[in-house]
Amino acid sequence: MIELVIDSRRRDLGGFEVGRVLPFAMHRMVGPFIFFDHMGPVDFAPGFPRTADVRPHPHIGLSTVTYLFEGEITHRDSVGSEIAIRPGEVNWMTAGRGITHSERFETLRRTGGSMHAIQAWVALPDGQEEIDPAFAHHGEGDLPTYQGDGLWARLIAGKGFGAEAKVKTHSPMAYAHWRLDGGARGGIPAEYPERAAFVASGEVEIDGRTLKAGQMAVFAPGETVAVSGVVDSELMIIAGEPIGPRFIDWNFVSSSKQRIEQAKADWRAQRMKLPDLDHDEFTPLPEPRPEPPPTMS
Numbered sequence: 286m287i288e289l290v291i292d293s294r295r296r297d298l299g300g301f302e303v304g305r306v307l308p309f310a311m312h313r314m315v316g317p318f319i320f321f322d323h324m325g326p327v328d329f330a331p332g333f334p335r336t337a338d339v340r341p342h343p344h345i346g347l348s349t350v351t352y353l354f355e356g357e358i359t360h361r362d363s364v365g366s367e368i369a370i371r372p373g374e375v376n377w378m379t380a381g382r383g384i385t386h387s388e389r390f391e392t393l394r395r396t397g398g399s400m401h402a403i404q405a406w407v408a409l410p411d412g413q414e415e416i417d418p419a420f421a422h423h424g425e426g427d428l429p430t431y432q433g434d435g436l437w438a439r440l441i442a443g444k445g446f447g448a449e450a451k452v453k454t455h456s457p458m459a460y461a462h463w464r465l466d467g468g469a470r471g472g473i474p475a476e477y478p479e480r481a482a483f484v485a486s487g488e489v490e491i492d493g494r495t496l497k498a499g500q501m502a503v504f505a506p507g508e509t510v511a512v513s514g515v516v517d518s519e520l521m522i523i524a525g526e527p528i529g530p531r532f533i534d535w536n537f538v539s540s541s542k543q544r545i546e547q548a549k550a551d552w553r554a555q556r557m558k559l560p561d562l563d564h565d566e567f568t569p570l571p572e573p574r575p576e577p578p579p580t581m582s
Contacts, residue, residue, distance in 0.1 A: 286492040286510060288312075289503040293323055300337025301327040301400065306483060306501045308533060315503060316479040316525020317456050319347065319538055320406035323485065323499065326355065329390065331397035339388040341559045342568040344380035345548045346414045346531070346538040348407045350460065351376040352441055354485065354519065356393055356400030361560035362386035366420040375423040375441055377452055381409065383548065384418035387563045403485065403521055408538050410456040410528045427451035435469025435514070438462070445476050445524060458525030465489065465514035473510040477524040480504045487518025535571055 289312050293304030304323035307315065315321075329337070341361075351358065353372045360376050361367045363385040369392065370376045378386060393400060409416070429448035431438045438461055442452040445459030457477065465471055465487075473480055482491070483501040490513045491502055504510050512520070531538050537545045551557050553570055 286505055286508060287494060287502050288505050290494070290496065291501040291503065293499040293501070295499075300333065301325055304499055312503055314408070314479075314527070314531070315481045315523050316458050316477060317407045317410070317528045318405055318458075318523045318525065319408040319531060319533065320404075321483065321501070321523070322404045323483070324400065324402040324404060326399060326401035328399050329393045329397055331395065333390075333394060333397075335394075337390055340566045340568045341385050341387045341563045342536055343383065343385045343548065343552050343557050344536045344538075345383050345544070346380060346409055346540075348377055348379045348409065348455065349386075350405045350407060350442060351378075351388075352403050352405075352462065354401040354403075356398060356402065357390075358400075358402065359389040359391050360386060360420075361389070361563050362418075362420055363558040363560050364418050364420055365561065366422075367560075367562065368422050370422065373425045373428070373439070375428065375452055377421045377423065377442065379409070379416065379419045379455075381414070381416040381418045383551070383557055385557055385559050387560055387566075401485075403483075405460065405523065406538070407454070407458065408528055408531050411540065413455050414539060414544075421453065423450075423452050435466035436471045437464040438471070443525070446474065456526060456528055459522070460524075461522040463512075463520040463522060465512065465518045465520065467514045467516040467518075469514045471512045473504070473512065473522055473524075475507050475509055477526060478506040479527055480506075480510070480522070480524040482510070482512065483521045483523070485519040485521055488515040489513060489518050489520065490515055
């Protein structure tokens with residue numbers, strides 16, 4: 286039932302740690318999910334430096350999906366959006382042919398407090414990689430919830446578990462947040478051929494194996510997956526139909542390597558519009574590193 290367990294790889298972003306789960310060398314994508322980052326948890330003191338902010342940077346060919354357990358992040362982008370996202374809400378930003386955005390911790394810088402979040406990247410399917418960039422914010426009322434027998438669940442995006450979220454997606458998928466009490470059980474149905482579960486906190490048992498915080502289990506298709514809480518735990522469930530291989534280079538995703546090279550050239554030449562209130566900062570394209578070229582996922 287479990288095909289693979291992936292341990293998140295932690296790295297410091299200059300003020301907090303991020304655990305990258307996807308892409309992974311042995312399993313690049315789960316359905317359309319091509320990146321999966323676990324941000325924090327971290328406790329910020331009031332007045333922490335702006336180096337912790339994520340400065341303006343570009344994307345093509347994907348949607349970013351930001352979801353918080355704790356804290357607040359201010360989002361700004363090049364289509365004119367500016368909004369604070371709080372726990373239980375969803376920011377869905379579609380890059381399409383190109384978008385830039387920043388993520389700021391302005392409220393936490395004033396007040397101090399905890400930040401704990403997930404950012405997933407969902408690759409756009411063939412025929413939609415070059416759509417117009419767009420942004421949508423969804424509150425809790427757009428996200429169906431369930432509670433019973435020690436399981437609380439929220440469908441963040443897509444269709445699954447007998448519900449559908451009011452978040453526009455571009456290919457068949459499901460994305461859910463679970464809180465599972467210690468000793469409680471839940472089931473992940475075989476609605477999609479590709480599925481995985483990430484333990485954001487706590488400890489669960491799946492298929493006779495114990496998974497701890499920071500680990501993702503990737504499942505074989507065809508059977509309902511039983512999940513038991515060893516202790517009170519929070520999980521993120523991702524699932525979907527595969528969309529085909531993609532090149533990945535820095536913040537760019539595409540079915541065409543040439544399209545990524547064009548995006549890199551546009552960014553170097555500063556031809557991509559920056560967010561209105563963030564036009565005085567710029568994240569340089571990373572210098573080439575001695576590693577293999579971009580791979581297909």
